[in-house]
Amino acid sequence: MRILGIxxxxxxxxxxxxxxxxxxAAAQEERFTRRKHDQRFPxxxxxxxxxxxxxxxxxxxxxxxxxxxxxxxxxxxxxxxANAPAGFQSFRTAMPVWLKxxxxxxxxxxxxxxxxxxxxxxxxxxxxxxxxxxxHAASAFFPSPFDEAVVLTMDGVGxxxxxxxxxxxxxxxxxxxxxxxxxxxxxxxxxxxxxCGFKVNSGEYKLMGLAPYGxxxxxxxxxxxxxDVKPDGSFWLDQRFFDxxxxxxxxxxxxxxxxxxxxxxxxxxxxxxxxxLAASVQAVTELVMxxxxxxxxxxxxxxxxxxxxxxxxxxxxxxxxxxxxxFKRVFVQPAAGDAGGALGAAYAAHALHAQAPRxxxxxxxxxxxxxxxxxxxxxxxxxRLGAAGAxxxxxxxxxxxxxxxxxxxxxxxxxxxxxxxxxxxxxxxNRSILGxxxxxxxxxxxxxxxxxxxxxxxxxxxxxxxxxxDYFEIDEPSPYMLMVTDVKRNRRRHRSAGDEHLFGxxxxxVPRSDIPAVTHVDYSARIQTVHxxxxxxxxxxxxxxxxxxxxxxxxxxxxxxxxEPIVSAPEDAFRCFMGTGMExxxxxxxxxxxxxxxxxxxxxxxxxxAAD
Amino acid sequence: xxxxxxxxxxxxxxxxKWWLFPIIAVLMLVGGLLxxxxxxxLGPFIYTVF
Numbered sequence: 211m212r213i214l215g216i217x218x219x220x221x222x223x224x225x226x227x228x229x230x231x232x233x234x235a236a237a238q239e240e241r242f243t244r245r246k247h248d249q250r251f252p253x254x255x256x257x258x259x260x261x262x263x264x265x266x267x268x269x270x271x272x273x274x275x276x277x278x279x280x281x282x283x284x285x286x287x288x289x290x291x292a293n294a295p296a297g298f299q300s301f302r303t304a305m306p307v308w309l310k311x312x313x314x315x316x317x318x319x320x321x322x323x324x325x326x327x328x329x330x331x332x333x334x335x336x337x338x339x340x341x342x343x344x345x346h347a348a349s350a351f352f353p354s355p356f357d358e359a360v361v362l363t364m365d366g367v368g369x370x371x372x373x374x375x376x377x378x379x380x381x382x383x384x385x386x387x388x389x390x391x392x393x394x395x396x397x398x399x400x401x402x403x404x405x406c407g408f409k410v411n412s413g414e415y416k417l418m419g420l421a422p423y424g425x426x427x428x429x430x431x432x433x434x435x436x437x438d439v440k441p442d443g444s445f446w447l448d449q450r451f452f453d454x455x456x457x458x459x460x461x462x463x464x465x466x467x468x469x470x471x472x473x474x475x476x477x478x479x480x481x482x483x484x485x486x487l488a489a490s491v492q493a494v495t496e497l498v499m500x501x502x503x504x505x506x507x508x509x510x511x512x513x514x515x516x517x518x519x520x521x522x523x524x525x526x527x528x529x530x531x532x533x534x535x536x537f538k539r540v541f542v543q544p545a546a547g548d549a550g551g552a553l554g555a556a557y558a559a560h561a562l563h564a565q566a567p568r569x570x571x572x573x574x575x576x577x578x579x580x581x582x583x584x585x586x587x588x589x590x591x592x593x594r595l596g597a598a599g600a601x602x603x604x605x606x607x608x609x610x611x612x613x614x615x616x617x618x619x620x621x622x623x624x625x626x627x628x629x630x631x632x633x634x635x636x637x638x639x640n641r642s643i644l645g646x647x648x649x650x651x652x653x654x655x656x657x658x659x660x661x662x663x664x665x666x667x668x669x670x671x672x673x674x675x676x677x678x679x680d681y682f683e684i685d686e687p688s689p690y691m692l693m694v695t696d697v698k699r700n701r702r703r704h705r706s707a708g709d710e711h712l713f714g715x716x717x718x719x720v721p722r723s724d725i726p727a728v729t730h731v732d733y734s735a736r737i738q739t740v741h742x743x744x745x746x747x748x749x750x751x752x753x754x755x756x757x758x759x760x761x762x763x764x765x766x767x768x769x770x771x772x773x774e775p776i777v778s779a780p781e782d783a784f785r786c787f788m789g790t791g792m793e794x795x796x797x798x799x800x801x802x803x804x805x806x807x808x809x810x811x812x813x814x815x816x817x818x819x820a821a822d
Numbered sequence: 823x824x825x826x827x828x829x830x831x832x833x834x835x836x837x838x839k840w841w842l843f844p845i846i847a848v849l850m851l852v853g854g855l856l857x858x859x860x861x862x863x864l865g866p867f868i869y870t871v872f
Contacts, residue, residue: 281837283846291845
């Protein structure tokens with residue numbers, strides 16, 4: 211059975227192809243169009259998926275869309291009616307778009323898909339529509355290594371649901387309960403994201419990264435005024451503090467008065483107040499998620515948990531759920547946001563609609579490390595780099611690992627472009643910028659000279675799976691960088707008496723462990739365990755680095771600058787390399803040094819992309 | 823247009839929110855006319871109505 215899944219028209223459009231229940235290819239449209247969070251019809255991603263399999267739409271058994279537009283429209287209309295006349299401004303903005311495009315999504319999907327079909331016939335008959343949270347739940351459960359699991363999905367909002375609980379068994383997935391709009395943990399987090407001056411739908415990571423610099427002094431204010439959390443983790447938001455249901459902003463004057471003033475201007479400096487707010491909403495999010503997962507474990511007596519939806523990208527909360535132990539094992543879908551809905555919709559069509567059997571893949575999940583995107587052969591890489599004006603040397607695998615490890619040890623920031631691109635927001639060692647985590651200045655250098663982003667933002671470590679316990683307090687694999695755990699106590703450097711009194715960003719300058727570049731100010735780290743089975747080349751590089759230095763960890767950050775989608779093709783990597791402070795680039799077996807390139811290849815990259 | 827009517831029918835049967843029918847039907851009709859009017863002879867008709 212061949213099924214194409216599509217998510218589009220809201221944010222992070224994507225396509226995924228499922229062949230006989232196994233993910234064959236998946237990619238986000240933004241990687242091809244070079245427009246961050248591109249929400250347009252994913253024609254490039256669909257083209258890639260079909261080309262990779264040598265298929266045409268006529269060869270497919272189904273085309274699944276990740277949500278039901280008419281039910282979403284129903285939610286909109288009911289919300290406007292319930293709040294009228296408030297919300298007229300929002301109604302006036304939303305309706306033209308809905309009346310012209312979104313209401314007729316099936317029609318426009320069929321029209322946009324026609325070029326991918328030889329015959330141009332029968333597309334409408336193949337179209338299926340899954341529910342938004344059903345897509346999220348399917349994206350987490352069906353590729354998981356579990357035969358039975360509780361599936362918890364949380365995000366901003368889908369059609370009506372903002373949180374859902376389902377039980378997955380074999381090829382079935384039964385929704386047990388839901389929390390509906392406007393009560394949404396995702397939107398509560400987004401409200402604080404927006405209040406602290408970051409963009410909704412992309413700045414939530416920054417708020418999470420900012421939280422350890424603050425103290426959760428507003429957590430009680432949040433719990434006593436704007437969210438009522440029940441013992442089972444279900445919650446109710448007091449809408450008098452929010453504007454998102456009917457307005458064009460997230461928060462209103464009552465919210466601003468409660469937290470001491472107007473929202474932060476994105477260009478103004480961050481203060482301790484914003485760090486405390488970030489810490490507070492993070493604490494409340496963790497409280498809700500932990501209450502919920504403990505209650506689910508008690509209620510259903512199942513030892514496995516699957517997580518998806520945008521809130522499942524909160525890796526700090528995920529790490530706490532894992533350590534809490536209510537569930538023995540936890541699997542988080544790496545593309546937990548809406549892009550992953552494409553894969554989930556395809557899974558839902560395969561297992562729930564066609565009732566096709568589910569094949570388990572053993573102890574590993576079915577996502578193959580999430581390396582589901584395009585790859586380039588060595589000759590194509592050489593041709594593309596040559597056309598872009600790059601000067602490179604072709605080396606053997608052995609020399610590639612050796613020389614890259616040598617440059618890493620020397621302190622270079624190294625671009626590492628290998629094999630298939632990752633599906634999901636994290637770079638997992640195929641489209642990554644790497645560094646030596648032992649160097650105290652590495653975090654600052656990478657943030658300011660390479661990524662052109664805020665200096666407070668932490669970096670993640672990639673560690674050889676077999677050496678994880680030597681560095682981190684975790685004994686479960688974390689291949690998708692979705693679990694935060696603590697650095698081992700014996701590796702930490704304790705602050706001096708003077709350093710104990712430091713607040714906020716000042717904490718950043720104090721070395722915190724023997725791998726300071728990947729140790730956050732609270733000694734936590736968002737780890738990626740690297741497995742030989744899913745990424746042999748990246749594994750071999752870290753092994754070589756360990757042989758030279760004794761350190762089995764590398765800094766791994768996505769291969770892009772602030773506001774830019776992660777690089778997809780070799781020429782994207784070369785452009786990013788030339789426009790930033792990176793010193794070395796490895797693309798397949800091609801090795802590039804900055805000093806050897808011609809000045810003509812250089813360009814202003816810092817201002818090439820709008821801030822995210 | 824027929825497929826839209828069928829889609830609305832299926833939606834109503836599944837969701838059973840009959841009180842929403844007049845609102846959604848009118849909005850779909852307006853939207854449908856807007857879509858059809860793009861570059862078609864229906865343009866002048868739309869302008870007369872609104």
